[in-house]
Amino acid sequence: MESEVIPFPHQRYRVLIVEDHTAISEMLGMLVRSLPEFEMVGRASTLEQAKRLAGDLRPELVVLDWMFPDGSGAEFLAQLKAEARLTEVLVFSATASAHAVREALMGGAKGFVEKGASMTVLTDALRAVAAGRVYFGPATARTVEELVRQRSPDSTALSEREREVLGALAEGLSTREIAVRLNVSVKTVNNVRSTVAAKTGLHSIAQLTMHAARLGLIPGPHDTFERPVVPLPTAASVVEQHRTAQ
Secondary structure (H helix, E strand, O other): OOOEEOOOOOOOEEEEEEOOOHHHHHHHHHHHHHOOOEEEEEEEOOHHHHHHHHHHHOOOEEEEOOEEOOEEHHHHHHHHHHOOOOOEEEEEEOOOOHHHHHHHHHHOOOEEEEOOOEHHHHHHHHHHHHOOOOEEOHHHHHHHHHHHHHHOOOHHHOOHHHHHHHHHHHOOOOHHHHHHHHOOOHHHHHHHHHHHHHHHOOOOHHHHHHHHHHOOOOOOHHHHHOOOOOOOOEHHHHHHHHHHHO
16 A cells, blocks of 8 residues: 555644555544544555654654554654654554553553454544543553553552652643642652652553552543443454455
């Protein structure tokens, strides 16, 4: 599949889709186009295309598969970090192993949804991550819980101020917003965050968010991600329907 650039209005979240399977890429494009707050500005099927389009289009949200013939999503995240891009990343991948999830979160991804998740979960993930909040699919949430459990010590090590900052970070607040809420300086917030990271061994926003959920500072992953009893189509089933219709 060739890379594709699409005109976009500035009032919406600009979305770049990075996916090497054409049917899945088209399914994601249809979903993005169906949501009024988003506009798909481009699609890439290789990491090289993705890196170029991210620079040219400056999307606010990237939906990123993890494994490509020319590398892994970790390389793309590393480039975003090196260039200090203000771009949120939602990983949407069939590869939801502990290693892949850990790499994605440490690389700065705000969300990770497995391709077996429902379309409702994927839609919620798009909206949450575009707004700067952390989001995990149900299976990924269990993986992250286990990763955090292995890394983080007893919660009693955190002071009340540290818990306040951790909870605010998990809500998606910026450092400046936390400073205003707590009536402290930005420097104080940064210092407290560094202390929390040192005590817990957790550094990414996603990991800290899961830890905050474990402490009861925010709703836990199963409160957020478990869906009602009505069966919902999965991304995989939508792709299969798309192939059958062709």
